[in-house]
Amino acid sequence: MAAGKKTRVKEQTPEGAPCPPGYRAIPIKFSQEQEASHFLYVKEHRVRGGTESCWPSERTLFVLNVPPYCSEGCLAQLFSSCGPIQSVNLHDKPDLSETPKTSASAFFCSKSVPGFQVAYVVFVKPASVLKAVALQGPLIISTERHPVKTGIEKWIADYTDSLVDPEALRVEVDKFMEEYDKKIAMEDAKAEAEEGVPDEEGWVKVTRKGRRPGLPRSEAASLRVLxxxxxxxxxxxxxNFYAWQHRETKMEHLAQLRKKFEEDKQRIALMRAQRKFRPY
Known part of the structure; x- marks a missing residue:
């Protein structure tokens, strides 16, 4: 190692698992019978100066390495002993947006891919964050009082939750279309009011509303297009790339020759029938 070069050594948990700098590792187990522990890495949520965040820094616990089977309700149960919880939010990656991202629709929303996530646990009191960081494990996720469904029971529950209520879906779609129609009507009214009126620089906005509507296409024109x-x-x-195409081309040509021959025979017969002797 070069002289004067410093390296950051990862902190160690009581059980010897590595821990990222600045975090506290809390061991958790899915059930009491499980021997191996999974670790949650927690710390008080803080942001750099000048950065805005929707999560209150003094009352928010930031959690890393949340397993897929640990839901928001499970996290609320794990940290309920530290104090009353205001909200629990799971994200695929850290989110520093000014407002929480909530979907306006319960039906039309993107579902995240199951995997390890991060969580923001917002407590009612700031002292609860310090208690959560100082928790000693292992914490149990699935207990007799609060069991977590697995296997067939979980599949059945997920399938039941995926079923959509037709009436609720119809109400939401109708509400969305009403708002959309109002928005379009307002935009049309605004465009109509601004039409022909010059702006500050003297430019006039030209729209396509003044154009003459196209005439409906006639049957003959449609046939020409086809x-x-x-x-x-x-x-x-x-x-004639394939052998069958070559054969079909010959047969069509022979059929056209026969048809023309028959038409010529009928025309000659008609000319003979109409020919008369006219001496005068």
Whole structure:
């Protein structure tokens, strides 16, 4: 190691597991029968000066390494002994937005991929954060009083939760369409009011509303368009590339010759029938 170079050594938990600097490791177990422990890394939520956050720094506990089977309710149960909890929010990665991201719809919202997450536990009192950081484990997630569903029971519960109430969905869609129609009507009214009125620099906004609507296409025009598309498609195809295409081309040619021969016979017969002797 070079002289004068310092390295940061990771803190160690009582059980010998490595811990990131500035965090406190809390061992948890899924059930009492489980021998191995999983570690949550917690610290008081703080942000740099000048950075705004929607989470109150004095009352928020930041939690890392939250396993997929640990839900918001499980975290609230684990830290309930430290004091009353205001809210628990799970995220895929740390979120420093000014306002919490909440979906306006219960049906049309993106679902995160199951995996390890981070959590923001907001307590009612600031002293609860210090108690949570000083917790000694292991903490049990699934207890007799608060069991966590697994296996078939969890699959059945997830399937039941995925079923959508048609009436609630209809109400939400109707509400969304009403708001959308109001928004479009307001935009149209604003555009109509601004049409033909010059702005501060003297420019006039031109819209497409003044254009003459196109006439409906007639049947003959539609047939011409279809015929043009058919010819364009035929040019792209390979003619007589396969043996069956070559045979079909010969058969069509013979059929056209027979048809023309029959038409010529009928025309000659008609000319002979109409021919008369006219001496005068």
């Amino acid at each position: 015929e043009k598309e058919k010819r364009k498609k035929a040019r792209k195809e390979l003619l």
